[in-house]
Amino acid sequence: MLKPFSDKVAGVAPSAIREILKFTADPEVxxxxxxxxxxxxxxxxxxxxxxxxxxxxxxxxxxxYSVTEGYPKLRKWLEDDLRAKNIFKDGDMLIVTAGAQxxxxxxxxxxxxxxxxIICENPSFIGSLNSFRSYGxxxxxxxxxxxxxxxxxxxxxxxANPKTKFIYTIPNFQNxxxxxxxxxxxxxxxxxxxxxxxxxxxxNPYGALRFAGEDVTCYKELDDNKNVIYAGTFxxxxxxxxxxxxLCADAELVSKAVVGMQTSTVHTNxxxxxxxxxxxxxVDFNEHLKGLQAIYRGKYQRMADALKVNLxxxxxxxxxQGGLFIWATIPEKYDMNAFCLEAVKRKVAVVPGNxxxxxxxxxxxxxxxxxxxPTNEQIDxxxxxxxxxxxxxxx
Amino acid sequence: MLKPFSDKVAGVAPSAIREILKFTADPEVxxxxxxxxxxxxxxxxxxxxxxxxxxxxxxxxxxxYSVTEGYPKLRKWLEDDLRAKNIFKDGDMLIVTAGAQxxxxxxxxxxxxxxxxIICENPSFIGSLNSFRSYGxxxxxxxxxxxxxxxxxxxxxxxANPKTKFIYTIPNFQNxxxxxxxxxxxxxxxxxxxxxxxxxxxxNPYGALRFAGEDVTCYKELDDNKNVIYAGTFxxxxxxxxxxxxLCADAELVSKAVVGMQTSTVHTNxxxxxxxxxxxxxVDFNEHLKGLQAIYRGKYQRMADALKVNLxxxxxxxxxQGGLFIWATIPEKYDMNAFCLEAVKRKVAVVPGNxxxxxxxxxxxxxxxxxxxPTNEQIDxxxxxxxxxxxxxxx
Numbered sequence: 001m002l003k004p005f006s007d008k009v010a011g012v013a014p015s016a017i018r019e020i021l022k023f024t025a026d027p028e029v030x031x032x033x034x035x036x037x038x039x040x041x042x043x044x045x046x047x048x049x050x051x052x053x054x055x056x057x058x059x060x061x062x063x064x065y066s067v068t069e070g071y072p073k074l075r076k077w078l079e080d081d082l083r084a085k086n087i088f089k090d091g092d093m094l095i096v097t098a099g100a101q102x103x104x105x106x107x108x109x110x111x112x113x114x115x116x117x118i119i120c121e122n123p124s125f126i127g128s129l130n131s132f133r134s135y136g137x138x139x140x141x142x143x144x145x146x147x148x149x150x151x152x153x154x155x156x157x158x159x160a161n162p163k164t165k166f167i168y169t170i171p172n173f174q175n176x177x178x179x180x181x182x183x184x185x186x187x188x189x190x191x192x193x194x195x196x197x198x199x200x201x202x203x204n205p206y207g208a209l210r211f212a213g214e215d216v217t218c219y220k221e222l223d224d225n226k227n228v229i230y231a232g233t234f235x236x237x238x239x240x241x242x243x244x245x246x247l248c249a250d251a252e253l254v255s256k257a258v259v260g261m262q263t264s265t266v267h268t269n270x271x272x273x274x275x276x277x278x279x280x281x282x283v284d285f286n287e288h289l290k291g292l293q294a295i296y297r298g299k300y301q302r303m304a305d306a307l308k309v310n311l312x313x314x315x316x317x318x319x320x321q322g323g324l325f326i327w328a329t330i331p332e333k334y335d336m337n338a339f340c341l342e343a344v345k346r347k348v349a350v351v352p353g354n355x356x357x358x359x360x361x362x363x364x365x366x367x368x369x370x371x372x373x374p375t376n377e378q379i380d381x382x383x384x385x386x387x388x389x390x391x392x393x394x395x
Numbered sequence: 396m397l398k399p400f401s402d403k404v405a406g407v408a409p410s411a412i413r414e415i416l417k418f419t420a421d422p423e424v425x426x427x428x429x430x431x432x433x434x435x436x437x438x439x440x441x442x443x444x445x446x447x448x449x450x451x452x453x454x455x456x457x458x459x460y461s462v463t464e465g466y467p468k469l470r471k472w473l474e475d476d477l478r479a480k481n482i483f484k485d486g487d488m489l490i491v492t493a494g495a496q497x498x499x500x501x502x503x504x505x506x507x508x509x510x511x512x513i514i515c516e517n518p519s520f521i522g523s524l525n526s527f528r529s530y531g532x533x534x535x536x537x538x539x540x541x542x543x544x545x546x547x548x549x550x551x552x553x554x555a556n557p558k559t560k561f562i563y564t565i566p567n568f569q570n571x572x573x574x575x576x577x578x579x580x581x582x583x584x585x586x587x588x589x590x591x592x593x594x595x596x597x598x599n600p601y602g603a604l605r606f607a608g609e610d611v612t613c614y615k616e617l618d619d620n621k622n623v624i625y626a627g628t629f630x631x632x633x634x635x636x637x638x639x640x641x642l643c644a645d646a647e648l649v650s651k652a653v654v655g656m657q658t659s660t661v662h663t664n665x666x667x668x669x670x671x672x673x674x675x676x677x678v679d680f681n682e683h684l685k686g687l688q689a690i691y692r693g694k695y696q697r698m699a700d701a702l703k704v705n706l707x708x709x710x711x712x713x714x715x716q717g718g719l720f721i722w723a724t725i726p727e728k729y730d731m732n733a734f735c736l737e738a739v740k741r742k743v744a745v746v747p748g749n750x751x752x753x754x755x756x757x758x759x760x761x762x763x764x765x766x767x768x769p770t771n772e773q774i775d776x777x778x779x780x781x782x783x784x785x786x787x788x789x790x
C-alpha cells in the first residue's frame with residue numbers, strides 16, 4: 001500500500017450479510033439469509049422471447065452507447081405509470097439507474113458533504129446504510145414501532161442535527177422488519193421533514209409485492225413541496241440481475257443525479273432497459289404482478305405456519321403484508337448472536353439483527369428471516385431446525 | 396430546492412461533449428464528435444446466438460442477484476488472459492465493473508479525500524475528469540508532447556502537491572489526442588510515481604484497437620511495486636451498451652473497490668457478464684480483434700486521407716496508430732471555438748479541445764475528430780465541409 005484509503009470509505013466494511021452468506025455456499029445449508037426474489041417468479045420464457053426480438057429488431061440500439069438518463073421509451077412508460085399513481089408530478093424528472101441502489105447512492109452523493117447527517121429507520125437495509133457511510137455521513141437511526149419511525153424521536157433527532165439532509169425510509173414491507181408505515185405516520189413524518197427542511201428518500205422496492213391488506217399512499221403522492229425523492233426498481237417485479245431501477249424527483253435534483261451517473265456507470269445496460277420496456281408493454285403487467293403476489297403469499301404463509309409450529313411462543317414474529325422478510329425477536333435475556341451462530345452450524349442461516357442497525361455494535365435481539373428464496377421443503381426443514389435450536393438454547 | 400447540492404458535485408457540469416451532441420440529434424449533422432465504436436464492428440449475430448444459449452442453459456443465473464466481484468468464469472478468464480500478458484500479478488485481484496468508467500470512479504472514491512490531488516494528462520478524457528471532479532479533488536493537468544506527459548513538468552507538479560493520490564493516464568491512442576506514450580516515457584513516469592509514492596491509474600480502453608505499429612508494454616506490466624491500477628473494458632472490443640469493464644490491481648485495494656461497488660450498482664448486469672464470457676471463449680477472440688483492427692484501420696485511413704485533401708497544411712493532425720480519435724490543432728492566431736461553431740452550423744460536429752482540459756476555461760487551439768462512428772460517405776462529405784470552413788475562417 002502506497003497511500004491510505006479515503007476517510008469516507010476507510011471504515012466501511014463488506015456487508016455483514018455477505019459474511020453469513022459465505023456459510024450458505026455450503027449446499028447443505030438452508031438459507032433464510034438472502035434477499036433474493038423467488039426464482040420461480042422470473043418470467044424466463046417471456047424474457048428469452050423478448051431478448052430474441054430485440055436482437056432481431058434493433059441489435060445496434062441494444063449494444064451501442066446510450067444516453068445517461070435512460071432508454072427514452074422506458075422512461076416515458078415509467079413516467080406515465082407513476083403519473084397515473086400521482087407519484088410523478090409536474091416539474092419532476094425520472095432517470096433509469098442500475099437498480100434502486102444506484103438511485104440511493106447517487107442521491108447521497110449529490111446531497112451530502114462529509115459530516116452531514118442522514119436519518120434512517122433503525123434497523124434498515126444494510127446496502128443503503130453502507131452507501132451512506134461510504135460518503136462519510138453521520139448516520140442516525142430512529143427506532144420504530146409497528147407503525148413506522150417514532151415521530152417524537154425523529155423530531156428530537158431533527159432538532160439536534162441541523163446538518164440533516166434527508167430521512168431514508170422503506171415504507172412498505174420494510175427490510176428487515178417487514179413492517180409497513182401507516183398513512184397517519186407517513187403524514188406525521190412528512191410534516192416533520194417539511195418543518196425541518198429536509199428531504200424524504202422513499203425507497204419502495206417491495207410496494208408491488210403486497211399479498212394482504214390495502215395499499216398505503218406513498219410519501220411521494222402526499223408531497224406537494226418537492227420534499228420527496230422516490231426510488232423504484234424492476235429487481236423484485238422482473239429480475240434483479242438486470243440491474244434496472246429508477247429515480248424520480250424534482251427535475252433540478254434529478255438533473256444533478258444524471259451528472260453523478262455520467263461519471264460512474266455512464267448509463268444503465270441498454271439491453272436490459274429495452275427488455276424491461278418491452279416486457280411491461282407486451283404482457284399484462286398487472287396480471288404479472290398478481291401472479292407474483294400469489295407466489296409470495298404462498299411462501300409467506302408456508303414460512304409463517306412452519307415458524308408457528310416450531311418456534312416457542314415467546315419468539316415474536318412480525319406479520320408482513322408483502323415483501324420478502326419476517327423479523328423475529330427473542331426475549332432480551334437470550335443471546336441472539338449465539339442463537340444465529342448455532343443455527344448456521346446446524347445448517348440454517350438467518351441474519352443477525354445488529355447488521356441492520358445504524359450503529360452495528362448496538363445490541364440486537366432480533367434476526368431476519370427470508371421466505372422468498374427457499375423452497376417449500378427448505379422452509380419446512382429449516383424451521384424444524386430453528387425450532388430445535390430455540391428449544392435447546394432459549395431456556 | 397430544500398438544500399444545496401454537496402460541495403463536491405455542485406460545480407460539476409454535464410459533459411461539454413453532450414452539449415455538442417445535442418446538435419447531432421439533427422439527422423442532417425455529420426457527427427465527428429462522438430466516441431462510439433463503429434456499429435459495423437459489433438458481432439450482433441454471435442451475440443444474439445449467445446443470448447439465446449444463455450436463456451436456454453441458465454436463465455436463472457442470468458436474472459438472479461449475483462456477487463459484486465463479478466461472474467466467476469469471466470473473472471477467471473480475464474485473470475488468465477491478463478496473467479499471460481504479465482498484467483495480472485501474484486497478489487492482484489480483478490473485479491468486473493459497469494464499464495471502465497465505474498472502475499475509474501470507484502478508484503477515485505476509495506483513494507481520494509476532498510482536496511486531494513489527481514494528476515492527469517492535459518488534455519484528457521472528460522468522463523474521467525468529471526468523475527474525479529465529482530469527488531472534490533484538485534485536478535492538475537500535465538502537458539504532453541507526442542511521447543506522452545512531460546516528465547519535468549510532472550515532477551514539478553508532484554513535488555508541489557504532496558496530496559497527490561494518483562496519476563491518471565490513457566497510454567494507448569489517448570482520448571482525445573490519439574497519441575501513445577512511448578516505453579521510455581512510461582518508465583520515466585512510473586519511476587516518478589514510485590519516487591513520490593503515488594499510484595498510476597492506467598486506463599486502457601483502446602489498447603486492443605491498434606491498427607499500425609507495435610504494442611508498447613503497459614505500465615501494469617512494468618510495475619513491481621503495486622503502484623499501478625489497471626482499468627480495462629469490453630466497450631471497444633465487444634459492445635459498450637453492455638457496460639462491462641474491469642479493475643485489476645493489488646488485492647487489498649480492489650477489495651475496497653468491491654465495497655464501493657456494493658454500495659452503488661451491487662453488481663454488473665449478469666447477463667452481459669455471462670455473454671462476454673461466452674463470447675471470448677466461443678469465438679477466436681484474437682481473430683475477432685484482428686477484424687476490428689482492420690475496420691478501424693480502414694476508417695482511420697479514410698479520415699486521414701480526406702482531411703489531408705481538404706484541410707490547409709497548417710492544420711496539424713495527430714497520427715494515431717489505433718483507437719478512435721485524431722487531434723487537430725490550428726495556429727494560435729485563429730479562434731478554435733469560432734471554427735467549431737461555424738462547422739456545426741454547416742452540419743459537421745467536432746469537439747472543441749478545451750472540453751478536455753483540466754482547466755476547462757484554458758484556451759485551446761485544438762479539436763477532436765472521431766473516425767469510428769461516421770460512415771465512409773459521411774467522412775468524405777464532412778471533411779469537405781470542414782475544409783471549406785477552414786479556407787474561409789482560417790485566413
